[in-house]
Amino acid sequence: MDDGLELLTEAECRSLLASGSIGRVGVTVGALPVILPVNYAFVDGTIVFRTAEGTKLRAAVDRAVIAFEVDDYDEVLQRGWSVLAVGHASEVAGEDDLATFRALGLAPWADGTRTHYVRLVPEVLTGRRIVAV
Amino acid sequence: MDDGLELLTEAECRSLLASGSIGRVGVTVGALPVILPVNYAFVDGTIVFRTAEGTKLRAAVDRAVIAFEVDDYDEVLQRGWSVLAVGHASEVAGEDDLATFRALGLAPWADGTRTHYVRLVPEVLTGRRIVAV
Numbered sequence: 001m002d003d004g005l006e007l008l009t010e011a012e013c014r015s016l017l018a019s020g021s022i023g024r025v026g027v028t029v030g031a032l033p034v035i036l037p038v039n040y041a042f043v044d045g046t047i048v049f050r051t052a053e054g055t056k057l058r059a060a061v062d063r064a065v066i067a068f069e070v071d072d073y074d075e076v077l078q079r080g081w082s083v084l085a086v087g088h089a090s091e092v093a094g095e096d097d098l099a100t101f102r103a104l105g106l107a108p109w110a111d112g113t114r115t116h117y118v119r120l121v122p123e124v125l126t127g128r129r130i131v132a133v
Numbered sequence: 134m135d136d137g138l139e140l141l142t143e144a145e146c147r148s149l150l151a152s153g154s155i156g157r158v159g160v161t162v163g164a165l166p167v168i169l170p171v172n173y174a175f176v177d178g179t180i181v182f183r184t185a186e187g188t189k190l191r192a193a194v195d196r197a198v199i200a201f202e203v204d205d206y207d208e209v210l211q212r213g214w215s216v217l218a219v220g221h222a223s224e225v226a227g228e229d230d231l232a233t234f235r236a237l238g239l240a241p242w243a244d245g246t247r248t249h250y251v252r253l254v255p256e257v258l259t260g261r262r263i264v265a266v
Contacts, residue, residue, distance in 0.1 A: 021208060022204075022206050022208070022213075024157060024168055024202060024204075026159040026166045026167070026168040026200065027166065028161075028166070032198060032200070032219050032257070033159045033160065033161070033166070033198065033199060033200035033219065034159070034200055034217065034219070035157055035159040035168060035200045035201075035202035035217060036202075036215070036217070037202075037204050037206075037213075037215045065165060065166065066166060067159065067165070067166035067167055067168045068168075069157060069168035069169075069170075071155075071157075071170050073155050073170075075154060075155070080155075080170075082169070082170045084167065084168060084169070086165050086166065086167070124165070
């Protein structure tokens with residue numbers, strides 16, 4: 001338990017990461033904390049999402065330590081879970097890797113050309129389950 | 134427009150903040166970025182959530198600049214929105230204010246005694262709407 005929340009095992013965290021498609025990236029932009037949603041994939045232990053050339057997000061995540069969070073809640077039953085991954089993000093550069101990630105069909109919902117792939121291998125992976133009392 | 138996303142007006146951001154009940158707090162804990170979900174209320178332009186004595190979250194948010202994010206997505210229609218508020222957080226200390234916030238009935242879902250109220254008046258408030266293309 002952690003402050004009234006049930007801690008998840010690492011296996012549960014990985015399973016929940018694999019089940020999601022929308023996550024939130026936490027980074028620092030101009031000394032201010034920012035949280036931005038992204039759609040993502042979790043492949044072979046790696047979180048992958050896309051960014052566009054010239055965006056604040058792209059500049060902020062490159063070689064930075066970032067937080068990545070996924071959660072789900074049932075507001076009626078008042079229960080849910082959250083998983084937090086922290087680690088160094090890096091742009092996918094090699095053609096082999098790019099081909100692999102392009103094959104995921106990780107299409108961003110929004111318009112705009114998100115041609116850059118960012119990868120995060122979690123160095124810290126924690127999760128909590130919330131059950132109403 | 135902002136990188137393929139439609140920017141929301143400040144009035145839309147405030148309306149969406151008022152419609153939500155689960156948000157995510159982005160802070161720095163031990164030099165690492167962290168994102169933690171909280172349930173919250175948005176009252177008179179102020180975001181209010183609860184933390185417990187002795188927790189990492191409580192220590193991290195007190196007098197710190199934090200990010201607070203709320204979003205909602207329809208995965209089938211592939212559209213949604215996100216709102217990001219950034220500003221200085223502070224614990225609610227005065228008895229009058231505490232009484233006001235206690236009256237909100239902002240019950241945390243999880244067990245544990247979250248006796249501390251944190252307030253955030255957004256200094257930066259931005260929002261984006263995502264529509265699939």
